[in-house]
Amino acid sequence: MTSQPPPASNPSPVxxxxxxxxxxxxxxxxxGITAVLLLVVIGLDLGGGSTAGGTLLERAGQPAAIxxxxxxxxxxxxxxxxxxxxxxGWLFRTLVRxxxxxxxxxxxxxxxxxxxxxxLAVTLVGLLLxxxxxxxxxxxxxxxxxxxxxxxxxxxxxxxxxxxxxxxRVGIIRPRAxxxx
Amino acid sequence: MTPLAVAAILLxxxxxxxxxxxxxxxxxxxxRGVAHVDERIRVTDLSADAVAGSGATLLQFSTEFCSxxxxxxxxxxxxxxxxxxxxxxxxxxxxxxxxxxxxxxxQSPTTFIxxxxxxxxxxxxxxxxxxxxxxxxxxxxxxAA
Numbered sequence: 001m002t003s004q005p006p007p008a009s010n011p012s013p014v015x016x017x018x019x020x021x022x023x024x025x026x027x028x029x030x031x032g033i034t035a036v037l038l039l040v041v042i043g044l045d046l047g048g049g050s051t052a053g054g055t056l057l058e059r060a061g062q063p064a065a066i067x068x069x070x071x072x073x074x075x076x077x078x079x080x081x082x083x084x085x086x087x088x089g090w091l092f093r094t095l096v097r098x099x100x101x102x103x104x105x106x107x108x109x110x111x112x113x114x115x116x117x118x119x120l121a122v123t124l125v126g127l128l129l130x131x132x133x134x135x136x137x138x139x140x141x142x143x144x145x146x147x148x149x150x151x152x153x154x155x156x157x158x159x160x161x162x163x164x165x166x167x168x169r170v171g172i173i174r175p176r177a178x179x180x181x
Numbered sequence: 182m183t184p185l186a187v188a189a190i191l192l193x194x195x196x197x198x199x200x201x202x203x204x205x206x207x208x209x210x211x212x213r214g215v216a217h218v219d220e221r222i223r224v225t226d227l228s229a230d231a232v233a234g235s236g237a238t239l240l241q242f243s244t245e246f247c248s249x250x251x252x253x254x255x256x257x258x259x260x261x262x263x264x265x266x267x268x269x270x271x272x273x274x275x276x277x278x279x280x281x282x283x284x285x286x287x288q289s290p291t292t293f294i295x296x297x298x299x300x301x302x303x304x305x306x307x308x309x310x311x312x313x314x315x316x317x318x319x320x321x322x323x324x325a326a
Contacts, residue, residue: 024248039191039194039195042190043188043191046182046186047182047184047187108245108248108251110245110246111245111247111248112248114245114246115246143194146198150202151198151201151202151205154199155203155206157205158247158248158249160244160246160247160289161244161247161249161250161289164244164275164289165244165274165286165287165288168278168281169278169282175275175277175278
């Protein structure tokens with residue numbers, strides 16, 4: 001694809017015509033909530049002492065594990081239903097967005113959705129390892145997810161930009177064959 | 182673990198993440214010079230409707246899952262429109278892992294500045310900075326003149 005010189009009257013980047021763009025501050029707001037919740041998970045887990053002991057049911061019933069499961073479900077929601085149908089997206093639109101100026105541009109909802117998928121994979125693996133009794137699984141995986149969510153919220157760091165090509169090249173993701181040029 | 186120790190660990194986590202964020206922000210979009218490249222890239226081989234610039238070509242690699250690719254496309258497109266002899270080519274590598282391997286792409290957007298012969302002169306990982314890019318293009322055009 002070659003980009004033609006854009007008309008001078010339209011210098012700001014906008015969502016592709018025909019697609020519904022989202023306010024770029026929405027995903028960062030959501031990432032901020034997620035980062036705080038993940039920090040609470042780590043705090044609860046560290047404060048609660050040994051986490052890997054006990055039976056499967058005991059491990060699943062720990063406050064940190066319950067909150068971490070909820071975060072995992074919210075990532076799944078964002079990935080499968082899309083960020084615009086996510087509770088945080090709704091929260092942003094009803095509570096935050098009306099208090100802000102209009103966005104300078106709109107963004108494609110696919111990058112944040114990809115990030116939700118990465119978040120889902122990381123938290124799901126962490127949760128399963130915790131449930132089978134691996135020590136510090138919650139801390140390590142919640143810590144990794146926290147780093148990504150925190151960087152996204154505070155620095156506008158784009159998870160999909162950093163990880164997608166690496167995943168494709170090591171074979172974790174297979175690109176759709178039909179769109180190959 | 183005591184509440185104080187837990188608080189110290191959480192604070193350390195936030196401080197460490199902030200440091201990583203600051204380092205990332207100061208390095209992303211930096212222009213890195215490329216020395217000794219024998220390979221010449223013909224952009225028309227990468228995309229049928231691509232046009233190589235008579236002075237320099239801004240070759241951008243994007244993916245679908247990348248918001249900064251959009252802002253980069255706008256920046257490079259307007260630079261190409263403004264500066265004579267400069268063109269902009271944007272390749273979506275979402276379905277082209279062969280290109281990601283061939284050019285060792287690790288993140289999107291990644292931008293190459295090609296000179297008039299198609300030789301890669303500079304490489305930019307992340308969203309480029311407009312001022313640095315203008316200066317670099319000026320140097321490349323001057324060296325060719």
